[in-house]
Amino acid sequence: MKIKLTKSMLKSYIDEFIEDEVMDEKASSTYNKYRKVVSDFVDFFDKEDVAKSDLISYKKKIVENFSTKTVNNYIIIINKFVKYVELNKKGEYNSTKAKTYVSDYRLKVIKEQEKTSIENVIKPEEFKRMLSKAKKTGNMETYMIMKIFGYTGIRVSELKYYTVENIKESKSKKYVTVFNKGKERSVPMRGDLRRELLAYAKDKKIESGTLFPSEKKNDGSMITERTVERxxxxxxxxxxxxxxAKAHPHSFRHMFSIQFLKAGGNSTELARILGHSDIKTTEIYANTSVEEKKKNVERIKY
Structure with a gap:
């Protein structure tokens, strides 16, 4: 049975779809993004009946306004949402069926030239300068956050797992356990970083919970990811x-990855630390940047 999509039908399933993503234990930033993308998608249509050609028009619009990577992220979310609506209307929705079901409304992602290296990454000497500036200006919270990013390679959404309790436990465990997209992994903890974090907690009189509590909420919750970025x-x-352009948490993750490999680590070990399910994602860090390639070429002598 083929389902004919309508604007009101799509709109009626937005909340249910987002709730399903919440139950899938995705990060709040992820399902907030899903809600925005799906809502904008539904609002795009100016008539009740929605045909495949209308989805293609939507795709053309986002192609004109966003990067290829962003467009493909949007398409993946939209395809997932449309499948959810169709299967629920048929009374056949379940996670297994959703993985194999192919919708007639499915949009194709845009082929993107595979990246061979990571560009615009913060350099170790720049990292040291930022740490020094944070310390000199009394921004110790930002100093400690940048240190965690630079010496662990975690995502900003994983900072919440660096609690006083977990830092103390890392003395015997040698790692901090973090969760991302329902997957657990162990991130090695350096002894000097652990000692510095605990000294910071003692100085700030933080005995338990997050090392970086929100002063506005005053309920023990961590400062927001956006605050960290700012x-x-x-x-x-x-x-x-x-x-x-280098001043974002993920830039520290890139720097950590490159330095880990330069220090003698291998891609398999790094993939486990970073939480990559595909080794190809990790191997990009083994490739030199355009700037480094240029320097290598200039070193050639005949």
Whole structure:
């Protein structure tokens, strides 16, 4: 039975679809993104009946306004949402069926040239300058956050697992357990970083819970990811000569990955630390940047 989509039908399933994503234990930032993408998708249609051609028109619109990577992320979310609606209307929805079901409304992702290296990554010397600036200006919370990112390679959404309890346990366990997309992994903890984090907690009189509590909420919850990003950007802005495009948490993750491999680690070990399910995602860090390739070419002598 083929389901004919309508705007009102799609709209009626948005909340249910998002709730299903919440139950799948996705990060709050992820399902908030899903809600925005799906809501914008439904609002795009100016008539009740929705045909495949209308979805293609939507795709053309986002292609004109976003990068290929963002467009493909949107398409993946939209395809997932449309499958959810169709299967529920048929009374056949379950997670197994959703993985194999192919919708007639399915949009194709855009082929993107595979990246061979990571560009615009913060350099170790820039990292040191930002740490120094944060310390000198009394921004110790941002200093400690940047240190965690730079020496662990975690995602900003995983910072919440760096609690006083978990830091203390890492003395015997040698790692901190984090969760992402329902998957558990162990991130090695350096002894010097552990000691510095515990000294920071003692100085701030933080005896339990997150090391970085929100002063606004005053309920023990951690500062928001957006606050973390803004504070890192602020410190970068104080450091003359460092490109602001590098001032984001993921840049520290890239830097950590590159330095881990340079220090003798291998891609398999790094994939486990970073939580990559596909080794190809990790191997990109083994490739030199365009700038490094240029330097290598210039070293050739005949």
């Amino acid at each position: 504070r890192i950007l602020k410190i970068c802005g104080m450091c003359r000569g460092i490109d602001l």
